Amino acid sequence: MKRATASRRRARTHSFSLLEVVIALGVIAVGIVGVLAVFPTALQTGHSAQDETRAAHIAQSVFGSLVAGATSQFNAVPLPSTPLSIDLTASSPPTSPTLYADNDGNLIPNSTNSAYAIFIYTNNAVPGFTDPASANLVTVRVAWPANAPVANQTFRDYVRIISKY
Numbered sequence: 001m002k003r004a005t006a007s008r009r010r011a012r013t014h015s016f017s018l019l020e021v022v023i024a025l026g027v028i029a030v031g032i033v034g035v036l037a038v039f040p041t042a043l044q045t046g047h048s049a050q051d052e053t054r055a056a057h058i059a060q061s062v063f064g065s066l067v068a069g070a071t072s073q074f075n076a077v078p079l080p081s082t083p084l085s086i087d088l089t090a091s092s093p094p095t096s097p098t099l100y101a102d103n104d105g106n107l108i109p110n111s112t113n114s115a116y117a118i119f120i121y122t123n124n125a126v127p128g129f130t131d132p133a134s135a136n137l138v139t140v141r142v143a144w145p146a147n148a149p150v151a152n153q154t155f156r157d158y159v160r161i162i163s164k165y
Contacts, residue, residue, distance in 0.1 A: 052156065054105040055142040058116055059158035061107060062099065062140050066162055074133070074164045079120075081107040086120060088136040088162060094119040100146055114146040117153075126161055135163040 016024075062079075066086065069077035076085040084098050100114035101107050108114060121139040124132035143155035 051144055051154065054101070054103075055116065055144070055156045056158070057105045058101045058107070058118060058142050059140040059156075061105075062118060062120070063138070063158070063160050063162070066138060070162050070164060081109045086122060086138075088122060088138070088164075089124060089133045090122065091124050092122045094121045094141065101142075111146055115144055117143045117146040119143065129161075129163070134165065135161055138162050 065080040066077050066088070070088055073085070075087050075089045077088055078085045079099060082098050084095070086092075086095070099107060099118035099120075100109070100111050101116040101118065102113055103115040105116075107118075111117070119141040121141070123137040123139075124135070126132075126135045126137045129135040138160055140158045140160075141155050142158070143150075143153040145153065
């Protein structure tokens with residue numbers, strides 16, 4: 001009988017009580033809920049980073065088109081994907097969103113499937129240039145979502161001096 005009692009004691013010392021199992025499951029559940037709570041924030045941050053990157057890419061594409069056309073037609077630089085042109089010899093308020101881009105950052109001619117709206121400001125009073133007809137301070141504003149009210153849009157402004165020469 002002494003052997004049976006000793007083996008029961010050993011068995012008890014090597015097992016977990018129901019209370020210990022419940023506490024362990026509670027700790028694991030709290031940890032999993034904490035990790036899952038971070039996912040929406042991480043997804044939102046990732047989406048915002050994508051929008052910021054695409055906005056810079058879109059602005060660079062517009063500037064590339066303006067610079068390419070400025071050497072030959074400074075007063076009527078054609079805008080990509082539209083029949084409109086920008087007069088870089090003058091100052092102007094922002095264009096209505098004549099340029100749009102889809103969710104991949106590709107320029108498209110209309111707002112039907114657009115994710116980004118592009119506004120262009122021009123200012124011929126460029127510091128350091130005496131001839132207003134030879135340089136222009138161009139601001140490209142990329143706003144998203146394109147079809148949202150202005151108060152609900154996020155936008156970034158990109159500024160570059162474009163010269164005739």
